[in-house]
Structures are given as C-alpha cells and as structure tokens.
Amino acid sequence: MMTTQINGFGERRPALRPFQFAATVLAVIVCALPYSVARAADKAPLKIGVIGTGHIGGNLATLWAKAGHELVISSRHPEELKELARSLGPKVRVGTPREAAAFGEVVLVSVPYMSTPQIGRDLKSELAGKIVLDTGNPYPQRDGAMAEEARRKGTGVASAEFLPGTRLVRAFNAINSNDLKSEAHRKGDRVAIPLAGDDAEALAVAERLVRDAGFDPVVVGPLSRAREFDVGTQVYTRLLTAPQLRKELGLAP
DSSP, X not given: OOOEEEOTTSOEEEOOOHHHHHHHHHXXXXXXXXXXXXXXXXXXXXXXXXXXXXXXXXXXXHHHHHTTOEEEEEOSOGGGGHHHHHHHOTTEEEOOHHHHHHHOSEEEEOSOGGGHHHHHHHTHHHHTTOEEEEOOOOOHHHHTHHHHHHHHHOHHHHHHHHSTTSEEEEOSOSSOHHHHHHSTTOSSXXXXXXXXXXXXXXXXXXXXXXXXXTOEEEEEESGGGGGGGSTTSTTTTOOOOHHHHHHHHTOOO
C-alpha cells in the first residue's frame, strides 16, 4: 500500500519507497561531485579549444581527437589547418582563437611565449574560470625582455599573471614536438609529463588528458614549482619514465 506525505505547501504526494529514496540521494551526491571527479568517472569526451595548432598543439590535437575528444583548433593561419581538421574526423573543426576559447571546457594555449599576455587580454572573458593548459616556454632571443622576467619569476608564476582568472596548469612544455609524436602510447613504461597547478580539479583533468595522449602524468606541485621543469632544468626535454622523473625532482615515489 502506498503511503503519502504532506509537503511544505500542504500538498499530498506519494512517499518515496526505500529504493527510490536511495536513488535520489545517490543522484544528489553525484551532482555535487567536483567537476574532475564526475568527468573522470564517466570518461565522457571533453570539448577542447586549441589556441596555437603548431608543432605541440597540432600533435596534441591529433592525439586527443584519436582519444575521442571534440576540438576546435585555431592558429594565426587557420586556412592551413583545414586539411588537419579533415583528417581527424567530424569531431574536429577549425575556428578563430576566440571561437576555440569559447568552445573549450578545456583550452590549450600553445603559442610563442611573447603572445601569451595578448591572449590573456583579448580572450579574458572567454577564458574566465576555464581549465587552461599552458605549454609555452620563454626564450629571450625570440620573445625579448618579457622572457627574461618570466624565467626569473618561474614560468608558472608568470603565466598565471598573463592569464588571470583561469584554472591554469603548466603542461607539455618539457617535451620536444618530435618526441610528443613518436613516444605517444609507446610500449612498456610511458614517458612522463610533468604538471604544475594550483587547482586540484584542473590538475585531475590535465592528468586525464596526459594519459589520453599516451603519456604518464606526474604532478610536481603548485604553479610555483613549475620552474623545476622550465627551460634549462635537468629534466627539460628528457625522456624519463614517471619513477625516473619523480626521483630527479625529489618527489615521493
């Protein structure tokens, strides 16, 4: 026999059976889970915007498209990306940097470092609150004085200033583009990719995308520790496994 309850508005409605109540509680818990936990659990494809589809960005776009993610790829010369987008299938299309930033729940910024401040200014609204993976490295001979200052501060700290309001993760800056292409999904122990960020959920999503690209993620720490895998460090562009990288950086096994 079905019982009834009176709600706060004086209306009668059927009481939830025990299994219905349990299902309702479970649904509430799932909805309350952090973004990264929920996405990691269901493995749903992500929407990724790529700003700068060059050697690093193009290889990552290819790897992520093969993993089933949906992408908008962009660069200063979008007409040059049409063939790449076609080759990667219907889930990949070409857009402007603004369209890529607006589209992505995760945005990859892979541009010459001198362009990073301009992206932060021009796309501030589109990038606000989003997970941003930053691959850029400051080279004074190319980027000028701002690169020298970024190296002094540490690139993680400098990039956070250039991309305010984002959930920033330093990622894929310490691997050569040729190795990114050739070492993905290699047999045996995978090559490690160091990560740094101040947002735990953003780091969890970055870890997933590193695995989807065919590598092993190693979280080094907050953005202030990104300097430990900056240009010129002992681990920069070296093909190390996760245990080897942790040992080099003095991280717990």
